Amino acid sequence: MALQKLANLAPRIDAEGIYAKDCLNELGTSGYFSVLDQRNDLFKAILNISKVAEVCGTTGFCMWCQFALIWYLLNSDNENLKNELLPKLKKAEILGGTALSNPMKAFAGIEKNQLKATRVSGGYIINGTLAWVSNIEQGSVFGAIALDENEPIMGVIRCDERVKLAEHIKYSTLEGSATKSVTLKEYFLPDSDILTNDIYSYLIKITPGFILLQAGIAAGIINASLEVIERSNKTHSHINAYLPFSYDSLKIELDELLKRVENTAFNINLVSSLEILQLRLDASLLTQKATNAAVLFSGTKGYFKNAKAARVQREGNFVLIVTPSIKHLLKEIDDIKKGSGCVTKWKHKVAS
Numbered sequence: 001m002a003l004q005k006l007a008n009l010a011p012r013i014d015a016e017g018i019y020a021k022d023c024l025n026e027l028g029t030s031g032y033f034s035v036l037d038q039r040n041d042l043f044k045a046i047l048n049i050s051k052v053a054e055v056c057g058t059t060g061f062c063m064w065c066q067f068a069l070i071w072y073l074l075n076s077d078n079e080n081l082k083n084e085l086l087p088k089l090k091k092a093e094i095l096g097g098t099a100l101s102n103p104m105k106a107f108a109g110i111e112k113n114q115l116k117a118t119r120v121s122g123g124y125i126i127n128g129t130l131a132w133v134s135n136i137e138q139g140s141v142f143g144a145i146a147l148d149e150n151e152p153i154m155g156v157i158r159c160d161e162r163v164k165l166a167e168h169i170k171y172s173t174l175e176g177s178a179t180k181s182v183t184l185k186e187y188f189l190p191d192s193d194i195l196t197n198d199i200y201s202y203l204i205k206i207t208p209g210f211i212l213l214q215a216g217i218a219a220g221i222i223n224a225s226l227e228v229i230e231r232s233n234k235t236h237s238h239i240n241a242y243l244p245f246s247y248d249s250l251k252i253e254l255d256e257l258l259k260r261v262e263n264t265a266f267n268i269n270l271v272s273s274l275e276i277l278q279l280r281l282d283a284s285l286l287t288q289k290a291t292n293a294a295v296l297f298s299g300t301k302g303y304f305k306n307a308k309a310a311r312v313q314r315e316g317n318f319v320l321i322v323t324p325s326i327k328h329l330l331k332e333i334d335d336i337k338k339g340s341g342c343v344t345k346w347k348h349k350v351a352s
Contacts, residue, residue, distance in 0.1 A: 002026035003055055010056040014311050017175030019137075020059045021095065024066070027052065028092020032063070036070050036090075042209055043265035045071075046216040053220025054227075057315025058176045060220045061322075065097035065135035065177075067213050072098070072143045072154075075205045076195040081156065085141065096142050097135040099182065100210065101323040103145035103152065107203075107342045108324075108332055115146035115184065117153050123190040124153060134179040138165065142182075143195065154202065155194045162187050173314035200349040207343065208268055208276045211324060215261045218283040218319050222254050224312045225294035232297040240297050250290050257286055273343040274336050281329045284320050291316030 006023045013020055027033070032052070035044035045067045053060020070089050073082050088094040106113040115128035126146050133142055140159045145152050159165060164183040171179070196202035229247045233240055240246075260279055264271050291313040295302040302309030320326050335341040 002030055003051065006052065006059055007055045010059075011306060011311075013056055013058050013176035014173060014314075015306065019176050019178045020056070020062070021137075021178075023059060024062060024095060025092045027063070028090065033066060033070060033090045033092060036067055036074065039074070039209070039268060040266055042212060042268055043262045046213060046219070046261060046265060049213065049216025050219040050223065053217045053315075054223040055220075057217065057221050057224070057312065057318070058174045060217045061174060061177055061318065062095075062135045064213055064217055066092065066095060068098040068100075068210055069096045069141070069143055071209045071213065072195055072206055073156075075202065075209075077197070078192075078195055081193060081195070085156065094139070094141060095135055095137070095178075096140045097133050098210070099130050099133045099142050099144040099157070101132070102130055104207075104323050104342075105328065107345075108328060108335075110328065110331070113145070113147045113152075115144060117146035117148040117189070119148055120188075123188055123193075124148060124155075126157075126184045126187040126189050128184055130182045132169075132179050133182050134174075134177045136165065136180055136182075137178055146189075152199050152203075153189075153194065154196060154199060155189045157182075157184070157187070157189070158193070172317075173311070174318055198350075200346040203346050204343060204350070208271065208273065211276055211280050212261065212265060212268070214280060214319070214322065215257075215283045217322075218287045219254065219258060219261075221287055221312055221316045221319060222250070222290040224308070225290040225316070226251060226254070228294040228302070228309045228312060229297045232299075232301075236297070236299070243293070243296055245289070245293055250286075250293060253286055254290070257283060273341060274333065277324070277329050277333050277336070280324065281326065281333070284326050284329070287316045287319045 002023050012018050032048045049060055049063045052063045073086050076082055102114050105111045114130055117124040117126050136142055136159055138159055141156050144157045145154045165180040167180055294309040295313050298309040332341055
């Protein structure tokens with residue numbers, strides 16, 4: 001029911017920037033978020049993200065935001081915080097997100113961390129502004145990293161009256177993702193909302209899943225592209241046959257990608273960071289290939305303002321630039337091959 005409602009709403013989500021909060025609530029009630037109960041449940045979550053992203057890439061991205069936050073809590077050693085928030089997040093009674101775009105780029109040396117923390121009695125005072133955090137509104141929560149004298153701390157930020165949310169930017173797509181800029185001014189983050197007291201070990205635990213879950217967005221948008229291609233072939237297969245790829249060849253590539261994702265998800269504790277990053281890069285490149293193909297197969301019809309082919313291409317472009325973007329992935333892969341990279345640095349911190 002929720003997926004059908006979402007399918008009907010998807011064109012308006014894209015054109016008008018409607019946030020499908022009710023659909024996300026219904027998906028939560030239907031158990032879509034409850035599948036992520038332990039670390040080896042990652043692939044179940046990826047499949048559910050894919051089902052939603054196939055119908056609406058924007059809402060599929062919101063699914064990833066929610067699952068990423070669930071993942072952070074699932075791997076936290078703060079039992080009280082887990083007991084408070086996990087049941088509500090899994091039922092989508094609370095919607096939330098991940099504010100790790102900036103810190104992940106900061107760890108990679110791409111930009112500076114925008115949140116600063118000062119230790120006080122019982123917690124931290126947080127100050128700073130994040131340019132964009134998605135799937136949030138007043139009453140939401142999100143995971144964030146701030147620097148306390150150049151050492152990171154990570155906790156859950158509660159979007160109450162202390163937090164200023166604003167929408168300043170219009171996007172070419174994903175307007176319906178409830179993406180806000182977030183300003184924290186003298187925000188008190190109590191110790192009870194801290195996700196871990198062993199930050200570097202925790203980052204090593206959560207980062208592979210944080211990245212791999214995005215494969216669900218990619219797979220859903222690729223499947224949506226295949227639907228566009230299949231529909232075009234019903235009337236234009238005679239000319240589509242001259243294109244350098246086909247429905248069947250793209251479907252084989254997707255099936256092979258998903259097999260790799262499934263194997264990696266079930267062995268998330270064993271795979272290297274290089275394997276995770278390469279897999280995420282391959283998901284981006286296949287998304288780019290499939291969404292471009294959807295436009296080519298559709299021809300002029302794919303260039304109409306409300307054409308599904310045009311929408312999936314714009315949604316697919318987001319997979320290429322969301323953190324970690326293609327250029328971020330390539331940099332990190334290069335760093336790893338040179339003996340560095342974020343995870344290597346974190347492991348050195350744990351060992352020191």
